[in-house]
Amino acid sequence: xxxxxxxxxxxxxxxxxxxxxxxxxxxxxxxxxxxxxxxxxxxxxxxxxxxxxxxxxxxxxxxxxxxxxxxxxxxxxxxxxxxxxxxxxxxxxxxxxxxxxxxxxxxxxxxxxxxxxxxxxxxxxxxxxxxxxxxxxxxxxxxxxxxxxxxxxxxxxxxxxxxxxxxxxxxxxxxxxxxxxxxxxxxxxxxxxxxxxxxxxxxxxxxxxxxxxxxxxxxxxxxxxxxxxxxxxxxxxxxxxxxxxxxxxxxxxxxxxxxxxxxxxxxxxxxxxxxxxxxxxxxxxxxxxxxxxxxxxxxxxxxxxxxxxxxxxxxxxxxxxxxxxxxxxxxxxxxxxxxxxxxxxxxxxxxxxxxxxxxxxxxxxxxxxxxxxxxxxxxxxxxxxxxxxxxxxxxxxxxxxxxxxxxxxxxxxxxxxxxxxxxxxxxxxxxxxx
Numbered sequence: 510x511x512x513x514x515x516x517x518x519x520x521x522x523x524x525x526x527x528x529x530x531x532x533x534x535x536x537x538x539x540x541x542x543x544x545x546x547x548x549x550x551x552x553x554x555x556x557x558x559x560x561x562x563x564x565x566x567x568x569x570x571x572x573x574x575x576x577x578x579x580x581x582x583x584x585x586x587x588x589x590x591x592x593x594x595x596x597x598x599x600x601x602x603x604x605x606x607x608x609x610x611x612x613x614x615x616x617x618x619x620x621x622x623x624x625x626x627x628x629x630x631x632x633x634x635x636x637x638x639x640x641x642x643x644x645x646x647x648x649x650x651x652x653x654x655x656x657x658x659x660x661x662x663x664x665x666x667x668x669x670x671x672x673x674x675x676x677x678x679x680x681x682x683x684x685x686x687x688x689x690x691x692x693x694x695x696x697x698x699x700x701x702x703x704x705x706x707x708x709x710x711x712x713x714x715x716x717x718x719x720x721x722x723x724x725x726x727x728x729x730x731x732x733x734x735x736x737x738x739x740x741x742x743x744x745x746x747x748x749x750x751x752x753x754x755x756x757x758x759x760x761x762x763x764x765x766x767x768x769x770x771x772x773x774x775x776x777x778x779x780x781x782x783x784x785x786x787x788x789x790x791x792x793x794x795x796x797x798x799x800x801x802x803x804x805x806x807x808x809x810x811x812x813x814x815x816x817x818x819x820x821x822x823x824x825x826x827x828x829x830x831x832x833x834x835x836x837x838x839x840x841x842x843x844x845x846x847x848x849x850x851x852x853x854x855x856x857x858x859x860x861x862x863x864x865x866x867x868x869x870x871x872x873x874x875x876x877x878x879x880x881x882x883x884x885x886x887x888x889x890x891x892x893x894x895x896x897x898x899x900x901x902x903x904x905x906x907x908x909x910x911x912x913x914x915x916x917x918x919x920x921x922x923x924x925x926x927x928x929x930x931x932x933x934x935x936x937x938x939x940x941x942x943x
Contacts (some may be wrong), residue, residue: 510869522633524569526625527773531560535602538752543817544844545628546774551621553610555602559593567625581618587611593703603752620686627683629769631692635681638694642672649703650682651734652711653689661688661762663712668737669695669703676740678770678815685764707733741803747906755848769815778818785821788839796824796838797870804863812858813859816844822907825896833880834896835905837928840869842907861892865910868894875927881908883927889916893927 520917525546532548534540535557540550549567554560566584575583588594589853594613601608611617638648650665650812662684670676682690695703709731717728745758748765759765774914778921784803788796800823803809812820830838844866850857872886891913898905914923 510883519630519633519637520574520631521636521772523568525632525636525772526568526571526629528775528862529564531557531564533560536752538750538766538771539603541750541753541768542779543771543774543815545634545766546769546771547778549625553599553612554593556591556593559588559591562587562591563610563621567621570622570630572625574741575591575942577619577622579735580622584618585613585615623687627688631681631683634692634694635770637775640691641694642652646672647700648672648677648681648682649693649695649708649821651691651693653691655687655689658712659685659688659762661774664741665690665762666710666712667698667708667734668741670738670740674740676743678741679743679760679763679768680775681770681773683767684762685767688764688767701734704710704738707735710734721758725914726727753848753850774815774817777852781812781818781820785819785839785841789837793824793826793838798868800824800866804866809863809902810859813847813862816847819843819906822862823869823896825869825905829869829874829882830905832876833896833898833905834902835899836902837905840905840907846906846908850910857912861890861912862910864892865894865907868892868910869896885913885924885927887913887924890925893923 526549529547529549529685532540532544534550534552535555537552540548541550549560549564551560551563554563560799562583566587568862569583570580573916591722596609598607600606618921638645639658648671649667649669649671652662659904663874665680668676682688684690710733714731717730719723719726743758744761746761748757748759749755750757750765757765760768788799791799800821802819808923809820809822812818821839824839825835825840826900827838830836831912833865868884868886872884872892875883877883877895878897879893880900883893885896886892892910893913894910895908896905
């Protein structure tokens with residue numbers, strides 16, 4: 510099935526796509542899962558002008574309802590003129606090794622076109638589903654018109670679940686490269702009819718035969734199958750992202766990286782950005798109290814389950830902001846840092862991560878560099894966390910979090926080593942309110 514948007518595309522789909530920021534990446538695994546909800550990337554498109562051209566072409570395809578042929582005819586000459594076409598030997602920026610890389614090709618443009626238009630359509634549909642869930646409280650998974658279907662996708666055909674069922678967090682279609690499955694929004698009245706009558710079993714359709722001539726009529730004969738209303742058990746397989754070394758648990762039947770809901774992911778990112786803005790605009794005392802409430806509420810633990818967007822985990826006093834030249838007081842935890850934390854410090858619990866703001870507030874700080882501070886909290890466990898301001902000073906990120914040594918001698922040596930890096934600043938004693 511050829512996929513295009515209508516000439517007047519859904520506003521939600523176009524808004525979803527236009528909110529994405531350009532993010533160059535050498536490998537498709539460099540930008541992962543929910544990151545695609547807020548980032549536009551094309552593997553091997555490392556130059557911003559090339560990536561911008563591709564993004565503009567996709568934007569035009571969505572906004573103008575272009576077919577793939579129109580999209581390709583407009584974009585291919587631009588990419589050829591800039592040398593981004595064919596196969597060339599280039600260094601992998603992560604490893605430094607020379608690799609034979611496929612740049613532009615008709616097949617790659619088809620993948621770019623299909624993946625971006627289908628995910629934008631899914632994100633736009635999710636917005637409409639949420640807006641209409643009072644009148645249409647169910648979603649049904651439907652297989653598409655592919656010649657061959659993944660067995661798991663066939664097993665989900667006709668599955669009707671409430672909008673708020675967790676199944677849709679990872680199984681809202683499309684569910685992989687080239688997947689043409691889609692979702693339907695179902696009203697209570699239609700749900701009752703479907704429970705009674707079932708739906709066409711599209712995976713087992715057979716050609717209709719004219720009994721008089723014995724020849725195919727060109728139509729398919731389809732029997733109905735029952736609608737299922739219980740979420741299936743999700744089985745996982747392990748898959749290694751060799752770019753990051755991280756072992757992923759991917760639901761069976763879903764391609765790695767596609768086990769997400771782009772519309773829901775984009776909503777979560779917007780919510781985090783709104784929360785960050787509110788913390789920025791509040792005074793220090795109120796912002797600190799809010800972050801403490803957030804930590805105790807389980808919000809951080811919920812974020813860690815999918816790691817979408819940057820999560821606020823603390824606020825800085827004006828004094829700490831001045832120390833690192835920061836314009837922002839909110840300390841953010843990125844998915845990339847959390848990935849690193851999980852690999853390097855698997856011993857840390859969710860309850861301990863909830864104490865990051867406590868370390869920033871009650872610990873004392875050491876100037877590690879002109880743009881970074883290390884905070885040390887000496888209590889029963891003892892923790893060290895590091896933060897760093899971006900070059901512009903407009904954002905501050907936590908870069909590491911760990912326990913101090915439980916051995917008293919080693920702990921003292923560790924603290925002395927940290928203190929040698931800079932002057933001890935006892936902000937934990939009297940944080941300055943703003």
